[in-house]
Amino acid sequence: MKEIDWSNLSFGYIKTDYNVRINFRDGAWGELEVSSSEYINMHMAATCLHYGQEAFEGLKAFRGKDGKIRIFRLEENAARMQATCQGIMMAELSTERFREAVLKVVKLNEHFVPPYESGASLYIRPLLIGTGAQIGVHPADEYLFLVLVTPVGPYFKGGFSTNPYVIVREFDRSAPLGTGIYKVGGNYAASLRANKLAHDLGYASEFYLDAKEKKYIDECGAANFFGIKENTYITPLSTSILPSITNKSLMQLAEDMGLKVERRPVPEEELSTFEEAGACGTAAVISPIQRIDDLDNKKSYVISKDGKPGPVCTKLYNKLRGIQYGDEPDTHGWVTIVE
Ligand code: PLP
Ligand code: COI
Numbered sequence: 001m002k003e004i005d006w007s008n009l010s011f012g013y014i015k016t017d018y019n020v021r022i023n024f025r026d027g028a029w030g031e032l033e034v035s036s037s038e039y040i041n042m043h044m045a046a047t048c049l050h051y052g053q054e055a056f057e058g059l060k061a062f063r064g065k066d067g068k069i070r071i072f073r074l075e076e077n078a079a080r081m082q083a084t085c086q087g088i089m090m091a092e093l094s095t096e097r098f099r100e101a102v103l104k105v106v107k108l109n110e111h112f113v114p115p116y117e118s119g120a121s122l123y124i125r126p127l128l129i130g131t132g133a134q135i136g137v138h139p140a141d142e143y144l145f146l147v148l149v150t151p152v153g154p155y156f157k158g159g160f161s162t163n164p165y166v167i168v169r170e171f172d173r174s175a176p177l178g179t180g181i182y183k184v185g186g187n188y189a190a191s192l193r194a195n196k197l198a199h200d201l202g203y204a205s206e207f208y209l210d211a212k213e214k215k216y217i218d219e220c221g222a223a224n225f226f227g228i229k230e231n232t233y234i235t236p237l238s239t240s241i242l243p244s245i246t247n248k249s250l251m252q253l254a255e256d257m258g259l260k261v262e263r264r265p266v267p268e269e270e271l272s273t274f275e276e277a278g279a280c281g282t283a284a285v286i287s288p289i290q291r292i293d294d295l296d297n298k299k300s301y302v303i304s305k306d307g308k309p310g311p312v313c314t315k316l317y318n319k320l321r322g323i324q325y326g327d328e329p330d331t332h333g334w335v336t337i338v339e
Helices: 074-087 095-108 185-189 192-200 245-256 268-273 311-325
Strands: 019-025 033-035 054-056 059-063 069-072 121-130 143-152 163-167 205-209 217-220 224-229 232-235 260-263 276-281 285-294 299-302 335-338
Touching (some): 069 095, 074 121, 095 335, 192 205, 217 268
Parallel strands (some): 163 285
Antiparallel strands (some): 019 033, 019 143, 224 232, 276 285
16 A cells, blocks of 8 residues: 555545445345445446436544544435435435445445544545446336545645635526435536636635525535524525535534524525635535625625634534544434444
8 A cells, every 4th residue: 555645635536445335136235245346347228327326425434532433424324315315216225234334344444544633534435326227217226335435635725724615607506396405426517517617716616506596595516505693503495405414413513502503595695794604514524615706796705804714613613523533522423433
């Protein structure tokens, strides 16, 4: 194994030793198989290739000061993958089988879990795809569930530091009654042009408004949005955003800290009233927002006047990371220790 510079990892793919796979055939999921191949051999008419029967998940494992490996909220990711499978008519995998696969692949690749001091983590990527052949538009009768892992650093530049974002009206990532609430690859394909547009202009990521009225904040490329004002944590309620497990956790932590929590439509204009704001997700953790520009209307909503993360974002970030790395007590039962 080549030496890994743990403290300078970006959010990219590094080959690890093993992945695990379970096949669904003849109406049932089979035994878990361990593979050291990075490739999948499949039928050229597999539904994942033609009709987008593809679900994925993202979760992380952390090495604590005590050397133990902790996985954050894996049951929530299992449940969301089941919801995605229902959404695009794929065979569902039980939480027990999901847990078995995730624990196995982390254990097998234990030496790829970055050291505590590096602040990096092991990203766990479960994937569930239709492998059965179809030419008519129908669900497959065979599926593959696979979990790969790769060590990662921060998703957004600078980790916990503020970044600028831009509202993009030219493209929608999902429709109000579409697949935005599911974690399917198609949503990300739909986001590529908006994401490139934002990056080319020097922004960390694109921001989406609701596709119907273009009035309310939806989410950004690969993270949910939250704003803080008057001791309240406010996050959009929308039928086209991914139900983020990080956001759900932050809502709980905010409540624990004595903040009020509101989940409701957030009109674009309200951005000018937030004292702090952030993008949140497994990859992003919390990425505090410096400003959000609306280029079409020549507006710039500056959220962090001094360019630094605000006190509430900082407190939430420290608390969340503390639980994930085992520095803070896991009072909500969010952590699974890999034995
Ligand atoms: N929104 C989108 C579009 C995402 O891709 C992600 C990443 O998973 C999130 C939000 C954050 O979700 P979570 O906190 O469950 O990782
Ligand atoms: C995550 O936060 O896990 C994501 O899925 C982000 C992304 C790389 C798609």
